[in-house]
Amino acid sequence: MTSSKASSGREKRRVVQRWWNQPDQFDWLSGYLHARGLAPATRRLVAVISAALVLMAFGVLGSRGHPTVLTYVVSAAALVVGIGYATLWLRRWPTRRQSLLMGVIGATLIAIGSAMQTEPVIALxxxxxxxxxxxxxxxxxNTRAVMFNLAVAAVVGTYCTLRLFEMHxxxxxxxxxxxxxxxxxxAVPLAIQTVVRTMGADVVRSDHxxxxxxxxxxxxYERARSILREPRTGEDLVVVMVDLDHFKHLNDTYGHLAGDQALTAVGWALRKASPGSAIIGRTGGEEFLVIDVLPAEEAVELPAALCRAIDALPHPVTASAGAAIVESHPIPDAAAAIETLIGAADSAMYQAKRxxxxxxLAQRAAELFRS
Known part of the structure; x- marks a missing residue:
């Protein structure tokens, strides 16, 4: 009985630890919204939510009983943050850091504004x-950000509750x-987090x-198009087509189980040899694609590094790789552009195979997008 209780306690602790250490979901969720065409509507909605801080600025100005300087400082901060983040969301999709800071700063300003209200009912x-x-x-x-918000709410809520009791x-x-x-x-953040995490698990299963x-x-293709929509200036966009050499011969000689094992190993090798920001996909039987935005030297070196990683595997398999490299810049028709780049990479791959x-073989593809 004691052993069973101890085991149950350890399992509960592990569940709590997994919940607490859940990774930030901004990147995959941003990609998901962009891929489904939901990013523009999301940006407008969040811009409206951000702009609501402007109303809080006027609410703080209407409070009494606080030093004038403090009132104006808090009001000005709410005004700047509200307008600033609303403008940011209307212009483009923010970075993960910018988004996290928006939530943290917004929560802090709401808490301070509530505590400054002279009427405790309105403050609560x-x-x-x-x-x-x-x-x-x-x-x-993630969970830590949510718990920060809850802690802020508990502290300022307690303060406003005590004031309400003392005055009334x-x-x-x-x-x-x-x-x-x-x-x-x-309850509200927990319910949202549960739904989004469940959706994320389903997306991962259906996307891989x-x-x-x-x-x-x-x-x-969905993730690749999102890269083209949000380029990084001063770097190169590289698309690499990787095709295994004589893979049919491997299957015929060693059997399909050996072929599957080789494919699994190739997937591992591509992940290890690619930068952490790379998007990697298996797009055919023995055909793989890698896309990333990198400094020029790294972009040129990437296809050769992928070939070396596959050649080093303890499997009788090698690969030919072709890359199309273009300066990273905004491309209006991302769907057509990715098809063009993949076609150029495919052509280079076949040259390497022949x-x-x-x-x-890596080649510049700047002329593909000249008007």
């Missing part, structure tokens, strides 16, 4: 606004108001090739 109502930042952090980020001696209203603040700031663990063809295989 203001604390419920933290459910919005909590929901945002739960949607785009209404214990029932004070407790009910505090419970509403805690419930909204815990079962044998190699790489992206399947559909998911690769030259004997187990080699790479």
């Amino acid at each position: 109502m203001g604390c419920t606004g933290l459910a919005v930042t909590g929901g945002y952090l739960a949607f785009f980020h 001696q209404d214990e029932v209203s004070a407790i009910a108001g505090f419970w509403l603040v805690v419930e909204l700031n815990f 090739d079962a044998l190699t663990g790489l992206l399947n063809r559909r998911a690769f 030259a004997g295989g187990n080699r790479a």
Whole structure:
């Protein structure tokens, strides 16, 4: 019985640890929204939410009983943050860091603004606004960010509840108001986080090739188009087509099980040899694609590095790789551009294969996008 209780306790601790250490979901969720065409609507919605901080700035100005300088500083901060983030979201998709800071700064400003309200009932109502930042952090980020928001809500909610009780001696209203603040700031973000995590697990399963663990063809093309929509200036976009040499001979000689094992190993080798930012997919039987935005020297070296990684595997398999490299810049028609780049990489790969295989050929493709 003691052993069973100990085992149950360890399992509960592991569950809590996994929940607490869940990775930030901003990157995959951003890719998902872009791939489904939902990014523009999301940007407009979040811009409206960000702009709501401007209303809080005027609410703080209407409070009394605080030093004039403090009131104006908090109001100005809310005004700048609200307008600044609304403008950012309307212009482009922010980085993960910018998004996280928006949630943290927004929660902090709402908490300070609520605490500065002279009427404790309004102050406690203001604390419920933290459910919005909590929901945002739960949607785009991780458990630690959500718990930060909850901690802020609990602290300022407690402060406003005590003020309400002291000024009105209404214990029932004070407790009910505090419970509403805690419930909204815990239940709403937790529900959002659960739904998004569940959706994320389904997306991962549907987007990945079962044998190699790489992206399947559909998911690769979706992620690749998102890279073209948000380029990084001063670097090169590289698309690499990798095709295994004489793979049919490997299957015929050693059997399909050996072929599957080789494909699995190739998937592992491509992940290890590629930069962490690379998007890698298995788009055919023995055909793989890699896309990334890298400094010029690294972009040119990438296809050869992929060939070497496959050649070093303890399997009788080599690969030919072709790369199309173009300066990273905004491309209006991302769907057509990725097809053009993949076609150029495919052509280079076949040149490498005709030259004997187990080699790479990289070529600049700037002329493909000249008007």
